[in-house]
Amino acid sequence: MSVIYQKEKKQFLLHTVHTTYAMEVYGGCLAHSYWGHRIANVPTIDERYACGLHGSMAPVDLQGELLYSTDLLPQEYPTFGSADLRHPALHIRYADGSNVTRLRFESYRMLQGKPKLMGLPATYGTEAECETLEIVLLDAVSKIRVVLYYTVFPELDIITRSSRIVNEADKSCVLERAASFALDIVEDDFTFVHLRGAWARERHIAMIPMEYGTVSIDSARGASGHSENPFFAMKKNDATETKGEVMGFALVYSGNFLGEASMDHYASTRIQMGINPLNFHWNLGPGEEFQTPEAILCYSDQGLGEMSRRFHRIIRKNLCRGVYRDAPRPVLINNWEATYFDFDQNKIVEIAKKAKLVGVELVVLDDGWFGKRNSDDCSLGDWKVNTEKLPEGLSGLAQRINSLDMNFGLWFEPEMVSPNSELYQTHPDWCIHTPGRERTQSRNQLILDMSREEVSNYIIDALSEILTTTAITYVKWDMNRNMTEAAGAEQAHRYILGLYHIMDELTTRFPNVLFEGCSSGGGRFDAGFLYYMPQFWTSDDTDAVERLYIQEGTSLVYPIGTMGAHVSAVPNHQTGRTTPLDFRGAVASMGRYGLELDLTKLTQEELNEISTQIQEYHRYEQVVHAGDLYRLRTAYSRKDAAYQIISEDGSTVLVFDFCIVGEPNGKVQWLKLQGLDAEAVYEDVETGKCVGGDSLMYAGIPVSHGCDLKTQKWVLVKR
């Protein structure tokens, strides 16, 4: 049993193999009492605060209790308007203009397995894999009920949370803020860890030591975006990659979000995450309900590394879906950096022929194949092939690729419309806009309103037609601008719900097509997207050194097997840097290895090297896909980086070492491996040398970092 209710203590205990999360009904409120290492008995709130939290000046709403105010009480889903004066999880404006909500415990229910979240992506699990607790809270005056969902995945050491708000009154109300979850931790020694960035430098790790006040990350861009990712972790100040307490939070959502941690004047830290309340007002009519997105919560007392591995396992096994969740994925070549818009059928076939020789299995045609699109200023929405470039049409090109014994994949940007497109001329009202206001363009395009049924039908039909009539086994789903002039405060969320509906429909209709998400690189790399598409184009920056920062940052929460990672040409198109081919190959093989360059311009020697990289990648693809990642040395030293992946069954270990900036005549360093079987012996596949797991972990492998941009790789097999 992973969910237990202890009646006498009014305590709910959620146990995973290594952790315990506990709540208590205290003074009628749902209090948060513990989250940490697994313990059998959790002290009650009164026991925990027996030495007193005095709180002079706190408004009294919990008469007769030791903690007499919700302003002092650590809570699970705090509301606005009454005694708790901290940031609320829920803020409702009622028909009479008032906005006081006071939730009190009403009932609970436990069930095996996990109910679906209607219309939203979420983790899933069988009755054997997880157990769900539903706690119902009621505001008796407004007749608002809130159902809090907690699903426990014991083996994965993960808890997921979401909330459903139900209006049982006979009048409408407006949700001004409805977080997916909140929790109060009465501790103050935290560092806020998050993934910040911009186009071409997504998800760099950043750390902010907590102080009194609020630290937050958000997006109001209509998408989760490049600048912040819907993930953050609260790391104890003394926690490291391998040691100490860390709590991580990932929102399963691709739109506007807010994640925040606020430390109050009693050094209690309130953590919450959900849809961004900025420009969010949701009208809730009588009898209507609102389901928040889900958040994945992970506690680790073995540092950030173990937190990441726990996130990776749940995302891989219980969030990603479809045939490609477990199946090997093809090595692809994408023509974007090879040709940009300047291609025709012959050019693509020429590249494809070379690609076949090096072992590529899938040729992906990127932007520019439709309408009059020779630059980024036209034709989005007109999904009809450009026969000047492709005289035999998409099917003709697909056949040519197929005849080389490779599959064919295609790029789309389904959510967008160019103002000079036929689609826009016919339906100027289909784009997101505010009547009477200028329609701001970005990359010369506007956004179609995914929440409108006729728009979603158009997109589903247009893509279905192409996917049915052409032999396409892969789709790159791109999105290249942020949302402006949203029509009202429900628009951004309705857009995302519409988008999810479209993606659900298309991935269900075409279950054998591999879909890869993209948004000007990794601008919407989030857990919501991974539910529909099991891989994402990590960044438009394909420079191998920059990719170390980006891929390492991304790995804080997302599995490396979800990251599209391609070998591209040098000098690199984004940074101008020239990196050796083996360095580029090693970085790409720590993700979904692919190619993004004009193979017809490479020497035979380079082609041979790529061919070897592909064979090697295939040999260990399953390790990258399902293995456990250990970040041995962080790239953020800007000098070097090292990573290790252990296969799911523990039999194979891949070790990558990267020297970014060499030190001439420098010292020998020992790379100490992690997570091995100390009793076992591991054989180096290349040299045949056998070394004990204990020696590899505690004495280490000697590495020298004498020159720049050098990479070394070891494959160790357990004997």
Ligand code: DGJ
């Ligand atoms: C942005 C993507 O990230 C690129 O890979 C490429 O597909 C371009 N869009 C095409 O416009």
